[in-house]
Amino acid sequence: MGTELNQDEKVKAFRRFFDKSYPKIKAFSLKLLKVEEDAEDITQDIFLKFWEKPELWYGKTEIDNLLFIIARNAIFNFIKHKSIFDNGLVELSDETVNIPLSDWISPEDELQAEEIRLLINMTIERLPEKRREVFLMHKNEGLSAAQIAEKLNISVRTAEHHIYRAMAELKKVLLSIIFLFFV
Template sequence: MTHFDEHEKNKKFEQFFILTFPKVKAFAWKLLHSEEDAEDIAQDIFVKLWNNPEMWENKETWDSYIYTVARNQIYNFLKHQSVELSYQEKLSQEDAPSFEFDTYDKLYAKELQLLIKLTLDNMPEQRRKVFSMSRQQGMSNQEIADSLRLSIRTVERHIYLALQELKKIILIALFFISVE
């Protein structure tokens, strides 16, 4: 870890905070659909990050670190929330196991959705754009090629590589889910 005097550390963290806090909060809000929870989680993340300057002292690694930390924090929040809801449900009725199963299914679905989003966000811009046009906008390969002035072969290659990355992350997620 690079040695900072306190003033340098404060300035660097302030810059890091200003540039990344809104992204982290928006990311959390997208998954949680709660302004208050997103704000709390984002604040918790930055308190942890303050104590770990090696995670934010290098601008090139900000995004990878921040999304990993945010993903873990949100996952832990959802897990805790699901345990709390499960406990409340057990107190109010005898049919708790099916509720618990549904809650964990939703938790894993959110986790998988988050991993997919992170994978897409970290793809090269052109690959992400091609994949979005293909899968989210329903455009044909020819339409994408014409729109972006690419060859059809290049469009097909971008889609293939994007699908490979997504398959890999889904397999990893399913492995960890089945282990838990």
């Protein structure tokens, strides 16, 4: 983009771009982070960077993929630098959930596999405590809802509900992953 774009044109064009794209990116950030303020901060930072670099968006009609990739990367960077990981308040490990990512991601793309694993584990770690416990017992130990109910002294229906709700949350994240990585 050359110098032909004056400040007034830039403001008008950016407003259209912002109004169209901001709600989608904020909703995506909120879905992954689960904290309104963090999602708002990240989304604002992304659009500030776009404001500073109009060559990325001005005159472009299809930039949703770029926006979602930038949002995903900003979220990962935010999480990596957030002190809760440094302080050990949240522990993420490969053992949190055993999903054979190699079945649907090529071995040469280890970075994508690690990002997906991080998103899945983050989702599991952010589940309510009892739901996470039931889900991990079901997935990692292979226990049925009845076995979990007996161990935790809860009803079978409650155990089933926790498993169902955890799976629903993971499906939302997996759909986002599929959109970002494979579409």
